[in-house]
Amino acid sequence: MLRDPAFRSSLVTFLAFAVFIVPTTFVISLGAALLVARTRVMQSFFRSVFFLPTACSYVVAALVWKMSIFSGIRSGLANAVLGWFGADSIPWLSLADPPWYWLVIVTARLWLQVGFYMILFLAGIQRISPTLYEAAAIDGAEGWKVFRHITLPQLRATSTAVLLLLLINAFQAFDEFYNILSTFGTYPPYARPPLVYLYYTALGSGQDFGHGSAGAVILTLIIAIVAVVQGRILRLGDRGD
């Protein structure tokens, strides 16, 4: 199993995907939460707009991304925008190299997930005691310093939960890969994260449940190790929350 190059490449795909999607989603969700939290006028409007994509399925997002924004034709939105700046159209999904398809996949997931994590961060921010900020203001702390020494440490429990969720969800990525990259019923040999690999190994023409289950066990071990290590690093449970 571990010698199977297709299995190893699925792990590499997951790592590459996670290295990008986890920090990006984290930063954007936190940023959105901070902006929304400080806003008085129209706060619920902005919150709703960022949260609305949570109601959409990956299939619907994949459809819009694949057939409209990043469709290879000139009237696809991304290519139309490029055209206004005089740039050439890019075949987003039909080439393996350069791997533009990553941009398509990552932005679709960002759009779907940012609102969800923003809500978690907002809840965390609202739990921070205002007296901490008052004390900081008396000490003359402003802007970045307040964020660095009050908001961020106070959000540690939320941040840990969000990071773990992001990692587990990246690990389970399937829907957008399958729907964006598969055409005419065939999936390209590259960009197969673990679940796509398992799907084609266990349920494809091979019906190899043994290999499928073995792969699943290895993947469980990996995710368990990562969860423990991450918990240690971020000192999860330190404060009982």
Place this chain on the structure above:
Amino acid sequence: MAIVRSKRQSRITGWARYSALAAAALLFLVPFYLLVRSAFMREQDLGSPDYHWLPPVWETSNLTGLFDNPAIPMARSLLNSGLIAVTQTVGVLVVSGLAGYGLARIPYRWSNAVFYTITATLLIPAAVTFVPSFVLVSTLGWISTLRGLIIPGLFQALATFLFRQFFLGFPKEIEEAAFIDGLGYWGTFWKIVVPNSFGFVAAIGTITFIGSWNAFLWPLVIGRDQESWTVQIALSTFLTAQSVQVSQLFMAALVAIVPLLLMFLFLQRWIVEGVERTGIGGD
């Protein structure tokens, strides 16, 4: 002097914040706009090399054509999705609600062991269980049946865990009063506890409904025959086949998200609460 400067500064950061928010909000709305625009475009306008901000002609026949198209079992798949989402939501609430209440309130020897076993399964991601679950369901002969689509999703460890935690915090005095009045655990649960837990039940219910309506991997491996497709599978099949009218495909997607958008409009408060509670508890 310093105060004046800081006032002006805060006004500038205020403007910067609103501009950033407005730009981001606009970006987040673009996919919805594209969905609506493309759903009402004519096929030839959608394929033309020029970008159209709005449909040159609003083509409403995409909607009627969608339900007449024999290649897309739209009505059937919407019905399946609705049935699955409703039964799963009600089922999860009843099963996890009762289990959570039992674990929180009924003292018996193994209650902690049961609770820790349920909690331990939270650590196993669904990605890992889907192959063995598939083998199990196919052994039962439940492939392409509503049973196979609904029943495995009824037992949600996370919801059970959350219900238990919630009921642990439920005011005991109210329950004790009910007990004195002669209601047993069963009667207390349905007559006293449930009616007073509306917000929590609504939060878990809306989140379960959204997850069920939007589920993809499980319906994909179980729903093999057209009659058992959910709306997501119907959309996905025609998206990856690319043999269908694109404008009609967008109309299908629009129809598929309308129920959830309506839910969002009216129940957003509970959905937000559901996200806050489930997000911290696990996946």
